[in-house]
Amino acid sequence: MKVDEILAKLTEMFPDAHCELIHRNPFELAVAVVLSAQTTDVSVNKVTPQLFEKFPTPQALASASLEEIESCIHRIGLYHNKAKSIQGLARGVVEQFDGVMPQTMEELMSLPGVGRKSANVIMSVCFGMPAIAVDTHVERVSKRLRLAAPKDTVLEVEKKLMRKLPKSEWSHAHHLFIFFGRYFCKAKNPQCQDCPFTSFCREYQAQQKQAEKVEKQKRVKAKAA
Template sequence: MKEESLAQKKDRLKNILARLKQAIPDPRTELAFHNPFELLVATVLSAQTTDLTVNRVTPELFARFPTPAALAEASLSELETILRPTGFFRRKAQHVKELAQALATRYQGVVPETMEELVTLPGVGRKTASVVLFHGFSRPAIFVDTHVGRVSKRLGLTESDDPERVERDLSELIPEKDWGIAASRLLLHGRRVCLARRPLCKTCPCTDLCPAFPTFASGPLRRERGGV
């Protein structure tokens, strides 16, 4: 693909997102939650595990500890037992307890609605904060996880592996009002189609707009197609 101007890249991304809208019309988060507090905790727990696994443990977690104040008083041993299936359960138990304590003492049990405040909470980085801002409060935000980062780089939307740089690059290409919905579609596209090791290019609606497609078409994809 030839070198693009910023305007050309914006136009290409607009076409990509239009196609992903057809493929993923309802790009809501796959984490189950009822309020911003539950979403915040679930997103912290989703590190290095699947949303499905998190969704299996959070009903019991929130049934026992439905508020930040209640979770702040939970014993680490009880939290570790509940969170064991998510992996790294000791660290996660410590994180969610400290997170709940911070919410209870600094924010009167209310999840803050700004990036600046959210990232001061234990275990909360920009990605987690952005997920909560968009899915919990309908605020404009771009969340960059491994899927969004991988898809963005393959599509030639960024040259960086640094999540904050990827976020800045995407923010220059996407209108602010569309940040969250675009990031959601890129994430789910990476999770379902543009896989890390063997991207499913045969089912991707964007191959003609993807600079990385020729690489996969002449490598793993060609082998999967029987050498065609």
């Protein structure tokens, strides 16, 4: 299946694929992305409304104490470290960029706690720039659908996707892959029985091969008995 056919199929399956982190501006999205490390978007969305209401600007969050921040986000995992990270991020925005979120990859990545994936999410979702953020879902789906090799690093996956997908589709594809990975092609128990990609999916074919091998072994044993 060609890559544009994959995208068309995914668009049929998930016509509303979008960023699910609640935010009203680029700074809030940056904070939400930092908080989402090793936590679901649903969990992050449970704490950010209160956090953003209490600290509505980078300046407000930059001057908040760690205890105040922790009291807003204590329901998510790793909240001690995450409180430090978002305080550092807010201070970076205030000190380096006068309180205004920058828009380039280089500037975004100069902020504390913002890596390549987060910078790509912010550029694409908030500033409408073509970018592919490779998170765990995008990586897994890309490898299963043979858009990347099993041993590729996250950066290699990103580069391959940028090469194989039309630039105009990068941001949309990012959301499609996330929705597909989050709701259908999950890490454990993917819905292969209903999947349109079984004919070339690496994971599915490996499972089939394994099942055939087991069947063969059973037949050999039965014959020998």
